[in-house]
Amino acid sequence: MKSESWLAIDTATDVASVAIHAGGQTIARSVRGARTHAAQILPLVQQVLALARLSLEQIAGVVVADGPGSFTGLRIGWAAAKGLVQERQLPLITIPSLLAAAHAAGVDTVAACYDALRGQVFGAIYAFAVDRVETLVAPGLFTIAELASAAPRSPRPVLAVGDGAERYRDEVLTWTGRAPIGLDALPPLAGSLLALFSYDGARRGIGDPSVAEPVYGRPAEAQVKWEARYGRPLPHSSR
Numbered sequence: 446m447k448s449e450s451w452l453a454i455d456t457a458t459d460v461a462s463v464a465i466h467a468g469g470q471t472i473a474r475s476v477r478g479a480r481t482h483a484a485q486i487l488p489l490v491q492q493v494l495a496l497a498r499l500s501l502e503q504i505a506g507v508v509v510a511d512g513p514g515s516f517t518g519l520r521i522g523w524a525a526a527k528g529l530v531q532e533r534q535l536p537l538i539t540i541p542s543l544l545a546a547a548h549a550a551g552v553d554t555v556a557a558c559y560d561a562l563r564g565q566v567f568g569a570i571y572a573f574a575v576d577r578v579e580t581l582v583a584p585g586l587f588t589i590a591e592l593a594s595a596a597p598r599s600p601r602p603v604l605a606v607g608d609g610a611e612r613y614r615d616e617v618l619t620w621t622g623r624a625p626i627g628l629d630a631l632p633p634l635a636g637s638l639l640a641l642f643s644y645d646g647a648r649r650g651i652g653d654p655s656v657a658e659p660v661y662g663r664p665a666e667a668q669v670k671w672e673a674r675y676g677r678p679l680p681h682s683s684r
Contacts, residue, residue, distance in 0.1 A: 449505035450497070452490065452529065453638040456482050456522030457514030457542035458559055458608060462633035463489040465504075467497040471640070473633035482521045490525070506535045508638045508648070510542035513567035513584055513662020514559050520659075527654045537651040539659070543584050544647060545637040546606050547571040550626060554581070556602040558609030558617075558625075561586055566609030567662045568592040572600050577645045586662055589616040606631060 450467040461482045464473035472493050476485045494500065509526035512519050530537045547555035553573055558566040566589065570582040582595045593616075596602060605617045610625035617625045628634075641647040651657045 450499055450503055451506050451508055451639060451642065452493075452504050453508040453510075453635040454486065454490070454522045454526050455510035455542055455545060455634040455638060456486060456518040456525075457510045457512060457634075458518065458628055459515070460628045460634070461486060461489070461518070461522070462635035463493050464633060464635035464639050465493045465497050465499065466639045467499055471636050472496045473636035475633040475635075477629070479515060479518055482518055486521060486525050490529070501529065502533070504529070504535065506530070506538060508538045508540060508635075508642060509659075510545060510634065510638060511539040511649075512542065512660040513561070513586070514542050514659075516661050519661060523657075523659050527657075530654055537654045537657070538642065538648050539651060539657075540638050540641050540648045541569065541584055541660075542634060543567065543569040543607075544571055544578065544580075544641060545634040546628070546631060548573065548578075548637040548641055549631040549634055550604055550606045552604050554600045554602045554604075556582075556592065556596070556605040556610070556617075556621070558589070558592070558605055558607040558613075560607075560609040560612050561662065564588060566592065566607070566613070568609065570596050570602050576643060578641070578647055580646070584660070584662070589613045589620065593620045 453464045459479045462475035507526045543557040546557040556570045558568045568587045569584040572579045605625045611627045
């Protein structure tokens, strides 16, 4: 990322965070409570900018967390990111939030699990090396048993992180041999988004931010009900 000042936003879970890279350091802040994300995300941006003694005009680009994750949360984060890049035509980069959670755990091989309800998690497994990450199991919708079955025998995850891992603690403990770590115990994930910027295979660029959408992981409940009622895909849905 050189010496440029990039801003990162993560709202994929109940814990939202914003970070900025400036002057060789990363400044990050977070807030808990999905219901407050819409009201708090821009004040959080202003807070980290003030701490970094920077203005919006000095931002080189924005990194936003991709899904899967909370449908509403992802929409809030992406709307904020799009608004920040639109006026000045800045680049928008996306990195999976699950990857950020795995990176924040600080170990070599990690399973990241977000609670997807209905007995499932949005899960992925990553292996880290210096400035490189390998996706062992790509982000998807699993039960813990299914995620464990999809995991390679070697390297196997030594730790599971996220609210999904916490919810199914006993299953995770049987699988990995270690108690899961919740999101509250991790550093703000927006900081990991910035750290992952230079990792091979971690990011994807957004050609046209105005029409881009995050990877939600599953359709929104309202979309599912609409399609069940009318027997066809919802117009302009991401399916």
